[in-house]
Amino acid sequence: MILFLAGTSDARELAVQIQTSGFPLLATVVTENGAKELRQAGVEVQVGRLSDQEIASLVKEKGFHLVVDASHPFAEEASKNAKSGASIAGVPYIRYEREQLDYENELVIKVDSYEEAAEAAAEKGGVVFLATGSKTLEIFAAKLLPLPDIRLIARMLPRLDNMEKCEKLGIPQKNIVAIQGPFTKEFNTALFRQYGVTVMISKESGKEGSVDEKLDAAIDLGIQTIMIGRPKIQYGTVYSSFGNIIEHIRNLLVPIK
Incomplete structure (x- = not known):
């Protein structure tokens, strides 16, 4: 049995492929929406965030032989807890990490943190389109909302808590884009034009996160993009393809026919 952290749509696809290959698993997700997709595919799911001690206890209680971390590239705490939990429980840990895309363009500013991104946007001014979700919204609101020369447009999932x-x-409704992706380049282009965007802030979440669709639209329109780099985590064993993950699992575990 495998304990599998499923943080994205491609991670959920990977979970299904692993189970189809003969390796039963329990997937953990943060939201009920993600759980629903997995249950429909016949995957056992547990909803809720887990500390490293909780992961270790779950591994021992259920007799898991492996922890596969396919959480979001920016879910730093989840990955650290998964790796630590596996270590405490004495089982192997492997990481599925989306391939990173290389963005070399004069319109792209690369930064290492949300705080740096907010600082860079404050210096640019204008209409700032925030495409980083709601989790770190406070950082950008605190820095950008008080500035008279900035209009902050925030795109996020259409949830009540958001x-x-x-x-x-204090973000007015007219500046909220509440919609669920993925978004095409054409959709992003229309959205940027609608709001007259001059600066776009994004996380480097990889092609699976549709970062290229946002970036290509912004570059075509001459919009300055502030790209937040991924957390620097020493994962150890890490793969960026489903095939390599499943091959590694086969080398560790015997599939159930």
Whole structure:
């Protein structure tokens, strides 16, 4: 049995492929929406965030032989907990990490943190399109909302808690784009034009995260992009392809026919 952290749509696809290959697993997800997709595919799911001690306890309780971490590239805490939990429980840990895309363009500014991104946007001014979700919204709201020469447009999932957060932070409804992706280049282009965007902030989440669709649209329109680099984590054993992950599992475990 495998304990599998499924943080993205491609991770959920990987979970299904692993189970289809004869390796039963329990997938952990943060949201009920992600759980629903996996249950429909016949994968056992547990909803909720887990500390490293909770992961270790779960591994021992259920008799898992391996931890596969396919959490989001920016879910730094989840990856650290998964790696630590596996170590505490004494089982192997492997990481599925989306391939990184190389963005070399004069319109792209690369930074290492949300705080640096907010600082860079503050210096640019204009209409800032925030495509980093709601989790770190406070950082950008605190830095950018007080500035008179900046209009902050925030795109996020259409969830009640996100709308409540925007209200609490003082982001007006007219500046909220509540919609679920993925988004095409054409859609992003239309959105950027609609709001007159001059600066776009994004995380480097890889092609699977549709970063290229956002970036290509921004570059074509001459929009300055601030790209936040991924957390620097020493994962150890890490792969960027489903095939390599499943091959590694086959070398560790015997499939169940």
